[in-house]
Amino acid sequence: MAKLPMFREILGQSVKKPVTNLFPTIRMPKSITRFFRSVTEGKAEIVPPVATPPVFRGKIVYDRTACNGCGLCLKVCPTHAIEQVAYPPMTVTVTDEKGNVTEKLKTEKRIRIYIASCVFCGQCSDICTKGAVAMGNEFLLATEDRFAEEQIAE
Amino acid sequence: MTAKKVPYIVPVGPIHPALKEPVHIELTVSGEEVISADFTPGQTHRGIEWMGLSRNPVQIVHLTDRICGICGVTHSLAFARAVEQIADITVPERADYVRTIIAEFERIQSHLLWAGVAAHELGFDTLFYLAWRVREGAMDAIELISGNRVNYDIIQIGGVRRDITEDQFEPIRRCLANYKDLFGKLKMLFLEDAVINSRCKGAGRLSFEKAMAYSTVGPTARASGCTADLRADYPYAAYGDLNVKPVLPTVYSNDINGDTYDRIVVRIFEIAQSIEIIEECLANMPVGRILWEEKVAGILAACKKAKGEAVGLHEAPRGECLHYVAMDLAEIPIAWKVKASSYSNLHVWPLILKGAQLADIPIIVASIDPCLSCTDRVVVTDAAAGRTKIFTKEELTRLSYEKTRRLMQ
Structure with a gap:
């Protein structure tokens, strides 16, 4: 596979954990609105977003x-x-x-x-x-x- | 139905929400081949320059951050340099180094972003995701220094607003070490790949003479063999202390072709160059203040006394960025003109698109690093028959993907 170097990379990645933070849920819910309603009711939990840096400029x-x-x-x-x-x-x-x-x-x-x-x-x-x-x-x-x-x- | 008549005229663009500089390209095609191409810039006028003429330089410097989403520091640095020359402000040495570090991190993330998009246009989405994952390292470093990922807002007239503290050195060094490890892999994945080789070699060729005649800037010019690099030609910020040499395609191969492949070579090797520059800056960081004047009122007072005009330059990831500012004893400048680097490079489109195939348009248009989302909507108009066929971006990308598949068989 000298000409297609990506193949080894893909094989290696298939066993690795994804680097993406799965915000707001790990799996796509059937209904987003229902999911967020259950979050407000305390039945489901949101995967927290990546923490902001100390000098972050938000609202x-x-x-x-x-x-x-x-x-x-x-x-x-x-x-x-x-x-x-x-x-x-x-x-x-x-x-x-x-x-x-x-x-x-x-x-x-x-x-x-x-x-x-x-x-x-x-x-x-x-x-x-x-x-x-x-x-x-x-x-x-x-x-x-x-x-x-x-x-x-x- | 009347008989089909060649050539067809294919207008591309002009508006796509993801586009930084919306542009309208008109291609005359005969079958698959592009006979001639023309383009109309200036499709979106946001009036930022006009807004600047009712604001003081301290306000404008953060307005300039919003001209481009990827070059977060380019425009503010060029504008600040212009105002500093008029008002005779000396930037402290440490601020110059912080500016250089941020500018080089920006180059790393911009080139990786471009490399990913180029891979995507060839239908190589795995590489696109990989390049963008690698890019996150530079984004995190920028976020650590400035606070935000995209709009850094770190430049102030006469210095920078945030210092790089001692405890930030370690994460930045770790990020650079990570990039050094990854560089060999990136080089192999982009430059040795059979798909990229077959699609990019010889596509969108721009000769040295034409690159000079059309005043191209940045990696587009360097890929054609012009040794144009503001960091080496007119050193500013900390570049005077560093030994920056323009990266030419000869770093990888022996000959300069000026094609899309050479543009990838230049950009990939500029990432390595940027890593070295940041390392050198971190090692030789002078101590001292980061602002010429801590109080904004002091900066505004200096602007009030300033009279004259100046040009601020910065070597952006895409090439030379120019800001012209004129001030006349008032807080508010009397003139402000921006020439972004892509504007200089767009003019070679008619040249490099000539003779290309329709499926090659996405990668050739992308190779000079504008936003290639101009290929969003393509209308094929048969002028004689008055018929119109609308090509969506998906269809055009599909054509490009199919060509890759044909080549792989």
Whole structure:
């Protein structure tokens, strides 16, 4: 078999374990929808996907409480997927050093991220000084509605 | 029914979802033989350059990553080099080495991807799966360094965004050792195989003179004997410290034919060359910073003061990639033009398809490494009779498979 070197390779491979991770199941189920239903009911198990590397850039995780609305991330986002949102003024009570309690009107600035437009470059999480934006591990993001609740981080 | 009249005109393309650069090819055929061929590029205009003209360089550099799915670093590196020249930014040495390592890993995965696709077009699917399995090693190494498999996003204006840490050296070295072991096998499977030999030798021949006259780049030019390699001709990044010599088909055989087989030879041996380059880079990795300016605001301030125009070049797996950028004292560039490497190579299609058989079209079109999915939809129009026959990609591939079977009998 000097001219067909692949033959030996095939024979060798036929006894080897496949290198592919058989995600989500080892065998094709008769009905995919029924299979996933039984998974949610806890009757069947999914073969887990290959683990993501430590520096993986997945779906953005936004921490609203840490954000101060500075808008630096808007400046580096290649796809303009982030927009600044000014929430309507609300009354906050401020206590100064003397103990005087005053009421003030305050406008809150935060961001809104459209995951459907995101290209997962991770620049926003790199530039954020407050650590409010981070790249998560989630990568199964297929959707029919790009404005669905889980497709917008705010 | 009117009598059939030769020649027939066979339009190929232009749109296929898997295609990077959709192109429309029109072949005039007489029976099985191609008499002449013509093509129309520019079928899909995504407006990325236009998008760039409303964004600053830090944003554009990640936009460029999305121009091509396989060359994840090519465009961003070429663009970053252009902006760095205008804004007079010096890239730290360590960043240059990281850039080189990523670029060479990209070459390995791109050439293996191409080799697999070429095997598939010949009907040799076993080899296609094997090549793609082997390719995963390079993808894993890239994923380890940059975080993602396909869109690396590692280039920043003035450096790189991710460093290669000490603990990453070991897995990268292991990956390279694995490739070194596999290289002998790959060489044997691709270059000694009877099927590949009979289908690729003499197919799509491009002479040295024509390769020079048509300004081909990359492996297509080198397979015809041109010693054109940006890494050797105009060293950039860490290539100046390395001794990179253009790979010619003479590494395997004595004569240069410039055919499809020679293009396989060049690409297979460039994988070996890339492994050596990465090993050398890992051994001589300088210490220091990886970014010219840590803060993005600093980079943007430098861009604001920049005035002028520059050309950024990079030797992509397919050949020379060119980015032209002009800036005028503003964050946003006033001009940005991209010339991808495939564009230079496409022009030889009319030349190398001439005289070929219809069944050879898939492999010849693929041999210059565009996406050969242009063969997706072929319409044979008999101009005189006004009849149309639609060839699907499957049918055209089937023709190619049948030819392989005929040769094997």
